[in-house]
Amino acid sequence: MAEPIVSLLDPEFEDDPVGALARLRERAPLARIGFPGGPPVWLITRGEEIRAALSDPRFVMDLGKVPGHQGMSIAEELLASLDLSEEIVDYSKSNLQAQDGENHARLRRFVASAFTVRRIEALRPRIEEISARLVDAFARKGSGDLLVEYATPLTCAVICELVGIDEADQPQVRTWMDEYTSADVDFTTSIRGMFEYLRTLIARRRTEPADDMISALVQASDEDGDRLSEAEVISMVAVLVNAAYHSTAHFIPSAVLTLLDNPDQLALLRARPEALPHAVHELMRIASPIPTAGPRYATEDLEFVGVTVRKGDALTGSLMSANYDPRVFPEPERCDVERAVRRGEGHLAFGAGPHRCLGARLANLEGEIALDHLLLRRDSLEITVSRDKLRYRELIPAGARMFTAFPVSL
Known part of the structure; x- marks a missing residue:
């Protein structure tokens, strides 16, 4: 009998994603899901199994590493649907997130x-x-929109300064990043603009090095004397900016909402602000805007959690489901900023294995500082609309769950 296909676009997953995933998780550790126009994908629903899959070398990010593969990967199908030049497609294929094994380790x-x-x-x-x-x-x-007035300018400034994007150029980079996730804009123009800008900036850093990451990447070579290609530098910087900008910018309002809806936990942190760095881990578990891991592909026929997975099948892990898995987190729907977890069993908001997010420490630090400045040093922040008026947009197939706006008074 064919495995029934679940659609994450069904209303239950939009209205109550935590509850819908809990029902799916208790039904099976592996479920078949589908998106419009795409092949079915295996969704891993439980924390231990997701952690295992993300560290299993039999599952790769690059479909080209699957022996005898045919057709395009999910990412390649998305790129093919866009009006992008072959050069930009090559940049996208060179990025750190699309690599496996030694080449991934080399870039990292x-x-x-x-x-x-x-x-x-x-x-x-x-x-x-x-x-x-x-x-x-x-x-x-x-008053205003916390995303527009605070969260996105903060995360944009931090990552741009880290990689070496000049302050004068940061408003344009922020515009491109916002357009990339907007349903109202043809974001292919933004992608072209961002890549062209980075190519020009990298050329300038080659002749006029600065004390920044881009200059270091341009000049660096590994122990074998190997240097990064221009496509690798461009894609590396683009991936770092995109990931650091969106994920942390949208974590901040989600964490604010979580603490305002749990006033006892907020009161605890106001009384003991030194507990905030630890509390950020619990808030990342609950409020991460990235609900799924990037797809992996099986390099061979194999048995995984009792299910036959065929060579070339795509799998993705539900990070949201893992972070609410009662097998790992007792009373997972309760916010407990003093929650203690065993080593190696923390949240999976940053993934796991070789591809675990490089910027995890930076995201934690930004989240800590943001919550300190917004909620601990001040006690006046209020959301100015009812909770049911807060709206999300979903990025498919990436799955990111982001607020469209977050109106507050301060």
Whole structure:
């Protein structure tokens, strides 16, 4: 009998994603899901199994690594549907997230040093400065959209400064990033604009190096003397900016909403602000805007959690379902900012395995500073619409769940 196909576009997943995923998770650790116009995909629903799959070398990001594969991957089908030049498609295929094995490890080594604990903690004073300036300006205005007035300008400034995008160019980069997730704009223009800008900037850094990541990437070589190609540098920077900008910008209002809806937990943090760094982990579990991992492809026929998975089948892990899995988190729907978890069993908001998010420490630090400035040092922030008026937009097939607006007074 064929496995029934579940659509994550069904109303139950929009109206109550946590509850709908809980029902799916208890039914099976692996479920067949489908999207319009695409092939069925295996959705892994449980935390332990997702962690195992994300670390299993038999599952790869690049469909081209599957012996005898035919057809296009999910990402290639999306690219083919867009009016993009062959050059930009090549940039997209060169990105860190699309690689496996040694090539992925090689690309990751070039940027890993920028995301060490010491390097990220050294950014704290500058992030504090940017955040304080934005909060003060927002407070003087009195009310507005937390995304527009605070969260996106904060995350844009931080990641742009880290990689080396000049301050004068940051408003345009922010516009391109916003258009990329807008349903009202032809975002292919934004993609072309971003890649062309990065190509020009990288050429300038080759002749006029600065103290930034782009200059370091242009000049760096690994232990074998290998250098990054221009396509690799462009795609690396584009991926870092896109991921750091959207995920953290939309985590901030989600975390604010979570704490306002759990006033006892907010009161605890106001009484003990030193607990905030630990609390951010619980808030990442609950409020991450990235509900699914990128698709992997089986390189061979195999048995996974008792199910036959065929060579070339696509699998993705529901990070949201994993983060609410009662097998890992007792009373998972309860926000507990003092929650203790065993080592190796924390949330999966940043994924797991070789592709675990490089920017996890940076996202945690930005979230900590944002919540401190918005909710702990002040007690006046209020959402100015009823909860049922808050709207999300879903990015399919990426699955990101983002607020369209977050109106507040401060």
